[in-house]
Amino acid sequence: MAMTEQRVSYTLDSSLETIDNAEEKATRIATELGFGDDEVMQISMAVREGAVNAVLHGNAYAPDKKVTLAFERTGGDLVITIRDQGPGMDLSKIPNPLAPENLLKTSGRGIFLMRSFMDVVEIRPSQTGTELKLIKHVHGPSAGGKEASQ
Amino acid sequence: MTMKVSSRQVDGVTIVDCSGRITLGEGSVILRDTVRDILSKGNKKIVLNLQNVNYIDSSGIGELVSAFTTTKNQGGELKLLNLTKKVNDLLQITKLYTVFDVKDDEASAVKSFK
Numbered sequence: 001m002a003m004t005e006q007r008v009s010y011t012l013d014s015s016l017e018t019i020d021n022a023e024e025k026a027t028r029i030a031t032e033l034g035f036g037d038d039e040v041m042q043i044s045m046a047v048r049e050g051a052v053n054a055v056l057h058g059n060a061y062a063p064d065k066k067v068t069l070a071f072e073r074t075g076g077d078l079v080i081t082i083r084d085q086g087p088g089m090d091l092s093k094i095p096n097p098l099a100p101e102n103l104l105k106t107s108g109r110g111i112f113l114m115r116s117f118m119d120v121v122e123i124r125p126s127q128t129g130t131e132l133k134l135i136k137h138v139h140g141p142s143a144g145g146k147e148a149s150q
Numbered sequence: 151m152t153m154k155v156s157s158r159q160v161d162g163v164t165i166v167d168c169s170g171r172i173t174l175g176e177g178s179v180i181l182r183d184t185v186r187d188i189l190s191k192g193n194k195k196i197v198l199n200l201q202n203v204n205y206i207d208s209s210g211i212g213e214l215v216s217a218f219t220t221t222k223n224q225g226g227e228l229k230l231l232n233l234t235k236k237v238n239d240l241l242q243i244t245k246l247y248t249v250f251d252v253k254d255d256e257a258s259a260v261k262s263f264k
Contacts, residue, residue: 016175041236048207052174098245104219106212109244113208116243 009070014059014084022051022069026080029071033078033138042117043078043136049110050082050132058084058130077119080134088125153177153203155184163195163260164188165231169202172210181210185217185228194226195263199256201232206240218250227251231259 010025012018026047030040051067059065065085072079095102097109115121120135153170166184171177181198188196198217206214214230221228229251233241241247253259 019174045207048173052207052209056174103245103249104215106216107208109208109211112244113240 006074007070007072009068012067012069014055014061014063014065014067016055018055018067019048019051022067022082023048025069025071030078030136033073035078035136035138039136043080043134046114046117046121046134047080047082049114050080050134053089053110053132054082054084054086054130057089058086060086076138078136078138080136082132082134083129085129088127089123089130091123091125153180155180157184157188159193160256160260163197163263164193165197165199165256165260167199167202171205172203172213173205173207174209178209178213181213181217185220189221189224189226194221194224196221196226196228197231197253197256197259198228199231200234200237203237204234206237211240211244211246214250215246227263229253229259229262231256 008029012021023044027040027044030043035043047069051069054067055061059067062085068081068083070081072081094111095105095108097103097105097112102108111121111123114134118134119137120133122133124131124133153168153172153176155166155168157164157166159165166188168181172181185196196217198214218228231253233252233254238247241250241252251262253262
């Protein structure tokens with residue numbers, strides 16, 4: 001995504017390759033937008049975790065289901081949207097990974113990491129899939145110098 | 151960069167030198183298989199040297215936890231050595247730093263086993 005473009009989206013298969021692909025795209029776009037190294041790592045990891053959820057828990061690797069990944073520059077924000085076509089996530093069943101009884105569980109940290117790394121994390125489950133929105137505020141002078149047209 | 155491991159013995163302790171990424175898929179599987187193989191040979195003192203692990207995701211974190219509990223359940227001990235800043239930060243925010251025995255010096259890591 002060039003700096004002059006405001007939105008780019010991709011339709012991806014429900015595969016392990018998609019997870020690496022999504023992470024690579026996030027790294028490249030966040031770097032182009034001028035985020036610092038730490039923020040680029042945070043954004044790419046949040047996108048990776050979102051892609052993992054979409055491919056594994058949403059679409060369950062189903063070959064006929066797709067993952068949609070979109071990056072959008074909106075004002076001072078980088079807005080990333082990941083949609084799957086799964087049955088919809090039940091947010092009430094996500095345990096707190098920091099609770100003592102959950103510390104030694106081998107899964108359940110993805111959403112927690114996303115919330116740790118991004119400024120806003122919105123999860124909208126529905127019967128036709130889950131939409132995940134990740135927002136990172138642009139702070140750097142290079143990244144923050146251009147405003148998106150509304 | 152995919153995950154690579156090599157194991158060596160130091161004073162009865164198995165040190166696993168890891169490099170690359172511990173992520174969902176190949177990286178996690180390699181780590182799991184390596185630890186299981188070490189335990190199956192009766193070696194129950196394990197140090198994972200993560201000095202050259204530059205990336206780890208939630209699945210990789212889960213695999214570290216699994217390696218820790220699997221070793222413990224078999225009467226052994228698994229410790230972490232030489233964490234990079236990224237991995238250190240991840241273990242801090244997930245509160246796993248308090249679970250793992252983390253060392254930054256190989257000699258003291260080896261000596262720390264009972």
